[in-house]
Amino acid sequence: xxxxxxxxxxxxxxxxxxxxxxxxxxxxxxxxxxxxxxxxxxxxxxxxxxxxxxxxxxxxxxxxxxxxxxxxxxxxxxxxxxxxxxxxxxxxxxxxxxxxxxxxxxxxxxxxxxxxxxxxxxxxxxxxxxxxxxxxxxxxxxxxxxxxxxxxxxxxxxxxxxxxxxxxxxxxxxxxxxxxxxxxxxxxxxxxxxxxxxxxxxxxxxxxxxxxxxxxxxxxxxxxxxxxxxxxxxxxxxxxxxxxxxxxxxxxxxxxxxxxxxxxxxxxxxxxxxxxxxxxxxxxxxxxxxxxxxxxxxxxxxxxxxxxxxxxxxxxxxxxxxxxxxxxxxxxxxxxxxxxxxxxxxxxxxxxxxxxxxxxxxxxxxxxxxxxxxxxxxxxxxxxxxxxxxxxxxxxxxxxxxxxxxxxxxxxxxxxxxxxxxxxxxxxxxxxxxxxxxxxxxxxxxxxxxxxxxxxxxxxxxxxxxxxxxxxxxxxxxxxxxxxxxxxxxxxxxxxxxxxxxxxxxxxxxxxxxxxxxxxxxxxxxxxxxxxxxxxxxxxxxxxxxxxxxxxxxxxxxxxxxxxxxxxxxxxxxxxxxxxxxxxxxxxxxxxxxxxxxxxxxxxxxxxxxxxxxxxxxxxxxxxxxxxxxxxxxxxxxxxxxxxxxxxxxxxxxxxxxxxxxxxxxxxxxxxxxxxxxxxxxxxxxxxxxxxxxxxxxxxxxxxxxxxxxxxxxxxxxxxxxxxxxxxxxxxxxxxxxxxxxxxxxxxxxxxxxxxxxxxxxxxxxxxxxxxxxxxxxxxxxxxxxxxxxxxxx
RNA sequence: GCCGGGGUGGCGGAACUGGUCAGACGCGCCCGACUUAAAAUCGGGUGGCCCUCGGGCCAUGCGGGUUCGAGUCCCGCCCCCGGCACCA
Numbered sequence: 001x002x003x004x005x006x007x008x009x010x011x012x013x014x015x016x017x018x019x020x021x022x023x024x025x026x027x028x029x030x031x032x033x034x035x036x037x038x039x040x041x042x043x044x045x046x047x048x049x050x051x052x053x054x055x056x057x058x059x060x061x062x063x064x065x066x067x068x069x070x071x072x073x074x075x076x077x078x079x080x081x082x083x084x085x086x087x088x089x090x091x092x093x094x095x096x097x098x099x100x101x102x103x104x105x106x107x108x109x110x111x112x113x114x115x116x117x118x119x120x121x122x123x124x125x126x127x128x129x130x131x132x133x134x135x136x137x138x139x140x141x142x143x144x145x146x147x148x149x150x151x152x153x154x155x156x157x158x159x160x161x162x163x164x165x166x167x168x169x170x171x172x173x174x175x176x177x178x179x180x181x182x183x184x185x186x187x188x189x190x191x192x193x194x195x196x197x198x199x200x201x202x203x204x205x206x207x208x209x210x211x212x213x214x215x216x217x218x219x220x221x222x223x224x225x226x227x228x229x230x231x232x233x234x235x236x237x238x239x240x241x242x243x244x245x246x247x248x249x250x251x252x253x254x255x256x257x258x259x260x261x262x263x264x265x266x267x268x269x270x271x272x273x274x275x276x277x278x279x280x281x282x283x284x285x286x287x288x289x290x291x292x293x294x295x296x297x298x299x300x301x302x303x304x305x306x307x308x309x310x311x312x313x314x315x316x317x318x319x320x321x322x323x324x325x326x327x328x329x330x331x332x333x334x335x336x337x338x339x340x341x342x343x344x345x346x347x348x349x350x351x352x353x354x355x356x357x358x359x360x361x362x363x364x365x366x367x368x369x370x371x372x373x374x375x376x377x378x379x380x381x382x383x384x385x386x387x388x389x390x391x392x393x394x395x396x397x398x399x400x401x402x403x404x405x406x407x408x409x410x411x412x413x414x415x416x417x418x419x420x421x422x423x424x425x426x427x428x429x430x431x432x433x434x435x436x437x438x439x440x441x442x443x444x445x446x447x448x449x450x451x452x453x454x455x456x457x458x459x460x461x462x463x464x465x466x467x468x469x470x471x472x473x474x475x476x477x478x479x480x481x482x483x484x485x486x487x488x489x490x491x492x493x494x495x496x497x498x499x500x501x502x503x504x505x506x507x508x509x510x511x512x513x514x515x516x517x518x519x520x521x522x523x524x525x526x527x528x529x530x531x532x533x534x535x536x537x538x539x540x541x542x543x544x545x546x547x548x549x550x551x552x553x554x555x556x557x558x559x560x561x562x563x564x565x566x567x568x569x570x571x572x573x574x575x576x577x578x579x580x581x582x583x584x585x586x587x588x589x590x591x592x593x594x595x596x597x598x599x600x601x602x603x604x605x606x607x608x609x610x611x612x613x614x615x616x617x618x619x620x621x622x623x624x625x626x627x628x629x630x631x632x633x634x635x636x637x638x639x640x641x642x643x644x645x646x647x648x649x650x651x652x653x654x655x656x657x658x659x660x661x662x663x664x665x666x667x668x669x670x671x672x673x674x675x676x677x678x679x680x681x682x683x684x685x686x687x688x689x690x691x692x693x694x695x696x697x698x699x700x701x702x703x704x705x706x707x708x709x710x711x712x713x714x715x716x717x718x719x720x721x722x723x724x725x726x727x728x729x730x731x732x733x734x735x736x737x738x739x740x741x742x743x744x745x746x747x748x749x750x751x752x753x754x755x756x757x758x759x760x761x762x763x764x765x766x767x768x769x770x771x772x773x774x775x776x777x778x779x780x781x782x783x784x785x786x787x788x789x790x791x792x793x794x
Numbered sequence: 795g796c797c798g799g800g801g802u803g804g805c806g807g808a809a810c811u812g813g814u815c816a817g818a819c820g821c822g823c824c825c826g827a828c829u830u831a832a833a834a835u836c837g838g839g840u841g842g843c844c845c846u847c848g849g850g851c852c853a854u855g856c857g858g859g860u861u862c863g864a865g866u867c868c869c870g871c872c873c874c875c876g877g878c879a880c881c882a
Contacts, residue, residue, distance in 0.1 A: 222798060597806065609822085617820085667820090668818065669819080
């Protein structure tokens with residue numbers, strides 16, 4: 001009789017062993033010493049410790065990473081799999097405000113609790129590399145990196161319209177405004193003119209479109225599409241229009257240079273500097289009002305609005321004088337903020353022309369060829385565009401160019417709980433960097449850190465007052481803090497060298513481990529975190545800090561876990577933690593269940609109902625392995641029906657996890673194996689099958705697998721080599737021959753795998769059932785698929 | 795509108811390069827064993843319709859096509875999910 005399966009005891013026992021041994025610590029390579037070539041960096045997006053518990057979505061995410069980790073480790077890879085905390089930022093700060101404590105304390109408490117949960121789930125994490133973004137030893141280097149960006153003109157300060165969240169009382173980056181609302185709290189954002197710090201992400205717009213991946217790297221098409229759309233590259237031309245009244249040129253951007261002869265008027269965005277400089281009073285008045293409104297609001301207007309400026313622009317291709325209007329359907333931050341209007345071939349220009357009774361001129365006919373376009377008539381549109389741009393280029397009035405939709409990343413935040421921006425403002429010297437040896441600028445205590453529309457750090461006057469590092473005169477600190485996405489843009493580099501106090505990281509070790517071999521996290525970060533991290537790495541590569549240009553070789557997005565139909569999230573308050581289930585059924589059952597629920601990349605509704613099936617499977621596995629240990633001889637035989645099934649299971653599980661990144665089907669495969677084994681525990685090959693089943697389930701259920709490994713007489717399964725399928729066992733001596741008549745299966749029977757095509761046909765024709773369908777007639781055609789089927793066509 | 799991903803039983807889903815009556819594995823449901831009984835456990839059944847119990851027909855969003863053979867390939871629709879969108 002097998003002892004009872006007591007997951008709580010078993011799990012506590014093995015977790016203690018792994019902890020004592022630091023079983024999942026992966027040492028860094030040392031220069032000059034031999035290093036394992038086969039290395040693997042397994043990374044999952046780090047959690048916000050804004051609440052006291054993980055939710056089941058996290059459990060899915062980290063268990064997937066865990067399965068990868070175990071399989072890779074046991075397959076001979078040197079695997080690093082770190083963990084840390086995205087501790088700074090709004091989520092944690094808002095939680096602290098809600099609960100009425102200091103963010104530092106709330107975050108520290110949450111980290112304790114979540115770390116304990118992670119250990120309780122038995123994840124194979126290298127805890128020696130743990131980092132937290134609110135630790136001065138970490139954010140010192142966040143500040144250092146900021147200074148590098150500034151020094152390299154990739155960070156700058158400017159006054160610009162920015163998204164302001166009235167609830168969170170801070171600026172929000174474009175990337176985290178979703179449908180005009182703050183991604184964090186769902187409040188509609190407002191447009192505010194503010195002086196802010198920006199990262200010049202646009203400098204890398206083109207490179208961010210090109211995935212500079214290692215040979216075997218792969219990003220999902222889905223993710224690349226989202227990023228591509230976000231970056232929004234359009235090829236077109238910049239064309240100069242002369243405004244004689246002002247003695248100036250204005251540039252327009254167009255993707256339709258082929259329609260240049262069709263331009264009948266000209267439009268400036270309200271914010272275009274030319275308006276304030278030269279336009280009529282009426283036009284200026286309109287521009288002041290219109291420019292203050294957010295784009296979504298402008299777009300929602302049913303009628304186009306605008307005012308004539310009193311000025312004219314000369315079309316460089318034909319010398320026509322076009323009236324210049326100012327209208328809010330033209331946006332300052334795309335292209336040049338000015339357009340040539342072609343009402344016949346652009347819907348919006350058409351609407352505007354209709355509203356203000358302006359002429360339209362058709363220049364492309366139904367066949368897509370240029371008409372009314374002087375010497376360019378008859379050219380197909382694409383060619384016409386090229387020719388026209390070429391002609392303008394001769395006159396230095398135009399050139400082919402590319403425009404992007406991507407904007408620079410605004411990253412200064414008017415909140416307390418973040419990394420201080422190490423800048424000092426001096427009346428005489430302007431903005432001055434805090435000298436490197438004075439880093440970190442520690443986040444000071446403030447009396448009141450509640451959001452109030454301006455930076456809470458400004459409230460600490462003693463901290464704010466500082467001597468200018470350049471001239472020694474009176475100066476003030478920058479009171480804004482950094483967006484938490486700055487921290488997460490490089491944390492994966494710090495993991496690799498988290499004890500380094502001389503530099504953010506050492507290039508040698510980072511170049512060894514990175515790019516991250518497998519990154520797992522939510523697709524909601526496709527245009528934010530994932531893009532920012534790529535930007536950071538490209539910049540650091542340009543400065544020679546590291547030797548690669550992409551941070552993540554492979555990216556996988558788990559689906560959301562939904563509850564009541566909507567994504568689990570703190571804002572919705574529909575969180576479900578794993579604790580109750582873990583307590584009841586153990587970590588192994590929860591880990592298996594969450595992965596068994598469905599394909600990991602699809603959304604799934606959380607229901608604990610099916611966990612019973614997994615518990616039944618674990619109990620069966622427990623019982624069957626004990627029975628085998630009692631009944632079947634050791635070492636036993638590696639041949640027979642069970643052994644073959646076991647080998648097939650090895651091949652399936654390995655391929656699914658490593659190549660297909662599919663986690664639910666391996667569980668089915670092992671279930672099948674265990675079921676078959678249960679009916680033949682005293683077979684000579686039962687022991688081999690039992691060992692295989694235990695070994696294959698270890699990445700999913702490491703505790704029970706370890707215990708059963710012991711029952712089978714072995715030790716340290718977490719270090720045991722991953723099983724390899726015996727190829728000779730996969731090749732069957734016989735196979736089930738399917739015989740079809742007209743494509744319909746009429747008979748099936750075992751046949752020797754060595755038979756030739758002729759022999760198979762002969763065999764098939766002997767079948768009684770087939771004969772009755774053939775009805776004595778000769779098949780018109782016979783198709784033979786070796787080792788599969790014979791099909792008679794009559 | 796443009797770009798990307800999907801549509802298979804009561805449910806989650808499997809079928810990886812066109813080839814084993816499509817539906818693995820699990821949930822749920824039904825039947826049985828054990829039990830005084832229930833739970834637990836174990837065994838069996840479970841796409842639909844028809845049936846003379848041999849089997850037959852229909853089925854992978856809809857309509858066509860290619861092929862000896864299509865969930866898988868091609869063409870045309872419909873629907874769902876995600877991204878972008880007054881972006882010139």
